Amino acid sequence: MRIIADENIPLVQEFFADIGKIKVYLGRDIKAKYLKEADVLLVRSVTQVDADLLQHSGVRFVGTSTIGTDHIDLKWLKNQKIAFANAPGSNAESVVEYVLSALVYLEEREGFELQDKTVGIIGAGNVGGRLYERLHQVGVNILINDPPLQSKNEQAFPESCWADLDTLLEQADIISLHTPLISSGVHPTHHLLDKKRIQNLAAGKIIINSGRGAVIDTQALKKRLQTQEDLLTVLDVWEQEPHFDAELVKLVTLATPHIAGYSLDGKLRGTEMVCQSLCQHFGLPMRKQLGQLIPEPPLRKINFSAQMLPEQGVRTLIRACYDVRSDDLALRLALRTLTPAQAYDQLRRDYPVRREFANVRVELKSKQKALAQKLISLGFKVKLN
Numbered sequence: 001m002r003i004i005a006d007e008n009i010p011l012v013q014e015f016f017a018d019i020g021k022i023k024v025y026l027g028r029d030i031k032a033k034y035l036k037e038a039d040v041l042l043v044r045s046v047t048q049v050d051a052d053l054l055q056h057s058g059v060r061f062v063g064t065s066t067i068g069t070d071h072i073d074l075k076w077l078k079n080q081k082i083a084f085a086n087a088p089g090s091n092a093e094s095v096v097e098y099v100l101s102a103l104v105y106l107e108e109r110e111g112f113e114l115q116d117k118t119v120g121i122i123g124a125g126n127v128g129g130r131l132y133e134r135l136h137q138v139g140v141n142i143l144i145n146d147p148p149l150q151s152k153n154e155q156a157f158p159e160s161c162w163a164d165l166d167t168l169l170e171q172a173d174i175i176s177l178h179t180p181l182i183s184s185g186v187h188p189t190h191h192l193l194d195k196k197r198i199q200n201l202a203a204g205k206i207i208i209n210s211g212r213g214a215v216i217d218t219q220a221l222k223k224r225l226q227t228q229e230d231l232l233t234v235l236d237v238w239e240q241e242p243h244f245d246a247e248l249v250k251l252v253t254l255a256t257p258h259i260a261g262y263s264l265d266g267k268l269r270g271t272e273m274v275c276q277s278l279c280q281h282f283g284l285p286m287r288k289q290l291g292q293l294i295p296e297p298p299l300r301k302i303n304f305s306a307q308m309l310p311e312q313g314v315r316t317l318i319r320a321c322y323d324v325r326s327d328d329l330a331l332r333l334a335l336r337t338l339t340p341a342q343a344y345d346q347l348r349r350d351y352p353v354r355r356e357f358a359n360v361r362v363e364l365k366s367k368q369k370a371l372a373q374k375l376i377s378l379g380f381k382v383k384l385n
């Protein structure tokens with residue numbers, strides 16, 4: 001089997017070398033001419049997969065080791081009977097940890113307590129649903145907007161959580177977007193936060209977008225931020241990536257180059273899931289397991305003394321695992337010398353190893369039960385001594 005793959009799929013050789021002969025390219029450089037003899041195409045989000053790329057190829061299976069599929073022409077693949085797999089949920093935990101890191105930063109900077117705020121989650125699937133679980137367990141009030149899910153399964157969340165979009169935008173202090181990018185159909189998400197909704201947002205709201213850039217009309221957001229500096233904004237995703245608007249970066253509170261899902265754990269789960277789907281499709285045995293291949297985390301254990309207060313403990317640990325400020329700073333520094341597209345590709349290619357909270361075992365004194373409960377709710381492993 002001949003496999004063409006994005007070189008930024010981690011452990012691609014380890015997972016796929018015994019299945020076929022692999023040739024890797026930069027995702028943006030994967031061209032139709034390289035695919036003529038290929039059977040399998042493995043991509044990430046930067047490769048547009050459509051008729052232009054595949055119509056003269058022999059590709060029978062396309063895998064993307066991402067959750068999102070907006071870079072794939074799924075309809076065309078289906079019509080051509082080309083098998084397809086993505087990696088649902090693979091890096092959902094990582095995105096949730098990104099949001100938590102942003103929230104603890106804003107909490108401290110703005111001097112509020114998350115427990116006193118209402119968080120509005122738009123899109124409550126793998127990412128939004130996990131975010132709900134984490135925040136709900138630490139006592140945060142939550143509203144959810146997800147019409148497709150609500151119409152399928154009203155019981156997915158308590159009745160009091162469901163809100164229509166405009167009610168959520170009005171009542172939530174913090175708004176976190178986790179929908180796919182959908183441009184047509186009954187529930188499109190393209191510019192879901194359009195000019196009018198952005199203008200109507202009350203001063204002081206926090207907007208976090210780690211879904212897809214074009215779910216917000218970012219030109220309207222830019223205008224609002226230029227005229228009224230009264231919103232706090234966290235943007236991981238942008239319209240026209242990688243050619244995003246560097247002027248908008250200057251106006252937002254935290255700006256990162258689409259790395260919310262970039263924990264090593266999440267990326268590797270993506271590789272493994274696509275490998276599993278490929279093996280299943282071709283009736284091959286799955287010889288590799290992520291558990292055998294994933295490296296040991298650099299931070300494995302933290303020991304807190306009895307003096308550690310719950311709030312301080314939570315912040316310290318979240319930052320020890322992942323501090324979103326470092327990604328924000330790296331982007332702002334890179335933009336001093338590079339174009340947005342150069343900065344975007346470079347920072348993502350050379351992304352430092354980031355591991356998920358569950359890799360860290362926190363040792364506490366037996367009387368620190370309140371802290372232990374909070375940390376378990378946020379995804380850490382806890383041992384009481």
Ligand SMILES: NC(=O)C1=CN([C@@H]2O[C@H](COP(=O)(O)OP(=O)(O)OC[C@H]3O[C@@H](n4cnc5c(N)ncnc54)[C@H](O)[C@@H]3O)[C@@H](O)[C@H]2O)C=CC1
Binds near residue numbers: 128179188212237
């Ligand atoms: N920034 C990053 O690094 C990452 C971004 N993502 C993005 O996050 C998106 C969500 O990921 P998951 O939660 O895993 O996907 P998912 O498919 O599990 O959940 C998406 C949810 O959005 C809901 N939805 C669809 N249209 C909606 C609308 N008009 N209004 C409100 N809700 C709507 C769906 O019903 C579903 O419950 C992905 O599609 C991807 O675009 C995913 C991973 C990493």
Ligand SMILES: O=C(O)C(=O)[C@H](O)COP(=O)(O)O
Binds near residue numbers: 008044046065068261
């Ligand atoms: O999984 C998704 O969906 C994402 O947005 C990924 O985190 C994007 O990663 P790249 O494919 O752009 O490396």
